[in-house]
Structures are given as C-alpha cells and as structure tokens.
Amino acid sequence: MTDFAATKALFELPDGVIYLDGNSLGPLPQAAGKTVARMIEDEWGQMLITGWNKAGWMGLPTGLGDRIGRLIGAEPGSVVTGDTLSIKVYQAVASALELCPDRRVVLSDSGNFPSDLYMVDGLLRSLGSDYELRVVAPEDVAAHITEDVAVLMLTEVDYRTGRMHDMKSLTELAHAKGTVTVWDLAHSAGAIPVNLSGCNADFAVGCTYKYLNGGPGAPAFIYVAPRLTDRVRPALSGWLGHEAPFAFDLDYRPGNGIERMRVGTPPIIQMTALSAAMEIWDMVDMADVRAKSIELTELFITRVEATCPDLTLASPRDPAQRGSQVSFRFAEGYAAMQALIARGVIGDFRAPDIMRFGFTPLYIDAQDVENAVKILTDIMTNRLWDTPEYKTRQRVT
Structure with missing residues (x-):
C-alpha cells in the first residue's frame, strides 16, 4: 500500500500554496537539488x-526508460528517454508510416494536443501532397478507423477536459484494419x-515534466513494442541511435x-x-495512485458544484472516463484562475474558458x-476575479 503521507514529505511545497497544476509542471522533489548538485560537482x-x-x-536514457516503463505497462527494454515530446511524436509517426507504405492517412482527433497535430502536419507536408492528416471529433474516432488509415495517433487523456480514450478497444479496432x-x-x-503491453500498443510517447516531476524541460520518452523494434527504421537517424556511434561510420545502421x-x-543534468x-x-x-486520485477528484467536484454554481463541469462525470484532472468552464475563467493563484491555489487556464485542476496523490x-474549494468559493461568490489586473493575459496561461 502506497504511503502518500510519506511521498508528500519528499516534495518541496511552498508554504501557503496548494498546488493543483502538477498536470502541467510537477513540483520539485526535495532530493533533486542535492542530486543535481552532486552530479555537477562530483561527476x-x-x-x-x-x-x-x-x-x-x-x-x-534506457535505465530511466525502464523505470518509466514500469508505470506504463511496458516490457523491459522497450522505453528510452531523451529529446522532446514533439521530437518523439515526429519520430514515432514517421516510423509508423513506414510500416504501412501503401497508406497515406494519419487519423487523430480534435482533442489532441495541438503540438502533436502540428508535428504530424509538418511531417506529412514533407512527404507529399497525397498524405492526409484526418482530424475528427473524439467521439467519432472509432467510426473513422478505416482501411486507408496508416496511423492512429491519439492522446489518451485529453489535456483540456481529462476525457480518456479506451486504449485497448481502439487499438484492437485499429489492428483489425491494419492500422x-x-x-x-x-x-x-x-x-x-x-498497460501498453496488455493493450498491444505499437508506439507510445510522453513527457516527464508533468506528473513524473522531472522539472521544466525534462526529457521525453518513446516506447516501441518489442515485436516491432527490429522492423522500425528511425526516421530521425541520430548519432546515438547508431549501432556503433563511436565507429564514426558515414553510413547509418540502426542500433x-x-x-x-x-x-x-x-541531457544529463535534466536526467x-x-x-x-x-x-x-x-x-x-499505480493502482493506489488511481484510487486516491478518484477519491480526490470526486471530492473536488462535489464541493465545487455545491458552492460555485457559475462553474460548469467540463470533465466527464464518470471517474472511470477521466484522468487525474478536473476542468470547469467559466466565461471569465482566466481572471478567476489568476485570482486563485494570487490566493495560493495554483491551477491553470486553457482557452477558451477552461479552468483546469490537476490532482496528484503523491x-x-x-x-x-x-x-482549495473554500478559497475558490470565496472568489466566485464575491466576484473577486473581476478586476483589471486579473484579466490581463500573461504569456503563459
């Protein structure tokens, strides 16, 4: 049984702050500063x-990959860390496309993180005008997995609302169509x-600066199913992906x-x-994390809906259908979030009207x-958000 009181004591949490934004940037582990300083000084x-x-x-990169792999149901030796999430998206989709050379469509949904769509759009434009990025509503994905689709690229948990895709069922549908x-x-x-292995997933990517608490700019990771690894040609043929990087051959041979x-x-310091x-x-x-997360998010929704009638739940009501975050809609959501942050409750805002709160039981x-709900209730009841200073948009929201 996970001792969450013990894990909480291992993070640097500023006095007077309730941090509900670990879904955007995780807080500092107390040991990180000394560990990094020791690496810098001694190594x-x-x-x-x-x-x-x-x-x-x-x-x-591979040692950390295996530790992350335990959390995502990956087989040993199937995850490696490095680079950025955008790079890993490009790398995964490019490699996946080569496994389906006779198809030209990448299917995604409008709830996907825009950066993923940007990267794929740029990739497909480079490949030629006969390639297509097909974007549909999240609820319509299953119906659009057709036999012309080469790659299905989805974010499992919607970054705005926390809505979850069913990885196992959509992967099964995709494989039935050769996708x-x-x-x-x-x-x-x-x-x-x-459970990447149990869902028979092909590729997966992710970042480590959110829930995994690796710090701003922490490296991304990529998973390739072991059954595919030896068939995959890395489109980004980097020096350290070479079979023998210090042979300095002019021809690339995948590792x-x-x-x-x-x-x-x-990036050794970040790693x-x-x-x-x-x-x-x-x-x-992770089962303990999930159980506690549901407990916390259910409590938050119940309390907010009882005291803040101007806020409308944007996340799925069924906890089995959402990740570890809760989002509410409010027309002045940006200003309300700035008022909350000024009072020490840190969440974030996603356009056009989403107030987003992350819940990390650690x-x-x-x-x-x-x-947090008491402070939010005071702000909403007394319209404390309704001041010019809270309505001025900053560069990061």
Whole structure:
C-alpha cells in the first residue's frame, strides 16, 4: 500500500500554496537539488568527459526508460528517454508510416494536443501532397478507423477536459484494419494505470515534466513494442541511435532494440533531476495512485458544484472516463484562475474558458482539496476575479 503521507514529505511545497497544476509542471522533489548538485560537482566537475563512462551517463536514457516503463505497462527494454515530446511524436509517426507504405492517412482527433497535430502536419507536408492528416471529433474516432488509415495517433487523456480514450478497444479496432497506433501519454504517465503491453500498443510517447516531476524541460520518452523494434527504421537517424556511434561510420545502421530510437546527446543534468523524481515513483503503486486520485477528484467536484454554481463541469462525470484532472468552464475563467493563484491555489487556464485542476496523490490530500474549494468559493461568490489586473493575459496561461 502506497504511503502518500510519506511521498508528500519528499516534495518541496511552498508554504501557503496548494498546488493543483502538477498536470502541467510537477513540483520539485526535495532530493533533486542535492542530486543535481552532486552530479555537477562530483561527476561533471571531477570526472569531466570521463563521466560518460565512469558515471554511467550513456546508460541513463534506457535505465530511466525502464523505470518509466514500469508505470506504463511496458516490457523491459522497450522505453528510452531523451529529446522532446514533439521530437518523439515526429519520430514515432514517421516510423509508423513506414510500416504501412501503401497508406497515406494519419487519423487523430480534435482533442489532441495541438503540438502533436502540428508535428504530424509538418511531417506529412514533407512527404507529399497525397498524405492526409484526418482530424475528427473524439467521439467519432472509432467510426473513422478505416482501411486507408496508416496511423492512429491519439492522446489518451485529453489535456483540456481529462476525457480518456479506451486504449485497448481502439487499438484492437485499429489492428483489425491494419492500422498502426501511436499513443501520447503526456497526461497518463504517473496519472493513471497504463498497460501498453496488455493493450498491444505499437508506439507510445510522453513527457516527464508533468506528473513524473522531472522539472521544466525534462526529457521525453518513446516506447516501441518489442515485436516491432527490429522492423522500425528511425526516421530521425541520430548519432546515438547508431549501432556503433563511436565507429564514426558515414553510413547509418540502426542500433539494437530500443537504442535505435535515441537521437541526440542525452541531457544529463535534466536526467539526473528526473532520476531523483523516479526514486519517489519507485515507491508507488499505480493502482493506489488511481484510487486516491478518484477519491480526490470526486471530492473536488462535489464541493465545487455545491458552492460555485457559475462553474460548469467540463470533465466527464464518470471517474472511470477521466484522468487525474478536473476542468470547469467559466466565461471569465482566466481572471478567476489568476485570482486563485494570487490566493495560493495554483491551477491553470486553457482557452477558451477552461479552468483546469490537476490532482496528484503523491503530494495532494483531502485537506488540500477542502482548503482549495473554500478559497475558490470565496472568489466566485464575491466576484473577486473581476478586476483589471486579473484579466490581463500573461504569456503563459
């Protein structure tokens, strides 16, 4: 049984702050600063370039990949970290397309994170005018998985509302039509139990700066099903994905297994911070996280709907259909969120009218929820959001 009081004590949480935005950027693990400082001083400082061998820097991408893999139901040796999520989306979709050379359609939905769509649109434009990115409503995805679709690319948990796709059933439908699947787990990894192996997923990608607490700019990860790894040609044929990078051959030969999906030099400082966060995740059972998450989100919805009638639930009411976040619609949602942040309750806003709150049991408990709702109720009841300072949009919302 996961001890959430113990995990909460392992995070740096500022006094007077209730942090409901770990679905956007996770808070700092207390050990991260010392761990990174030790790496900088003892490894980079004293070992210099020999740290790649002596400190095991070169093995961090796959070592961290396996630790993340435990949280997402991935087989050992099937996940590697590095680069950014956008790069990994491009890499996964490009490789998936090559597995279906006679098809030209990538299917996605309008609830997908826009960056994923941007990357695929750019990729398809480079491939030629006969390629198509087909975007449909989330509820219509199943009906549009047809035999001309090469790749189904979906974000499992909708970033705005928390609505969840059924990975297993949609993957089964896709495979029945000969379609390859790419799943974005940005709002799944560390938030809900994921079973990539059990769902027979083909590719998956995700980031580590949200629920996994790797810090701003923390590296992304990519999963390739072991049954496909040796068939996959990495379209981004990076130096570190080469079979023998230090042979310095002019011709590219893909590395063995998931190593071939490496691209650039691993960001060792960021990976060291992520490693400190994974020490906490190594203590956690995802089934416990999910049960506590549902408890917290149900409490939040019940309390908010009882005291804030101007807010309309945007997330699915059924907890089995949503991730670890709750979103409410409000026409002045941006201003209301700024008023909340000024009072120490940090969530975020997503256009056009979504107030978004993330719930991470590793450091959020029921008392935090009760206190947050009291502050939100005061702001809504007394229209404390209705001031010019809260309506001025900042660069990051």
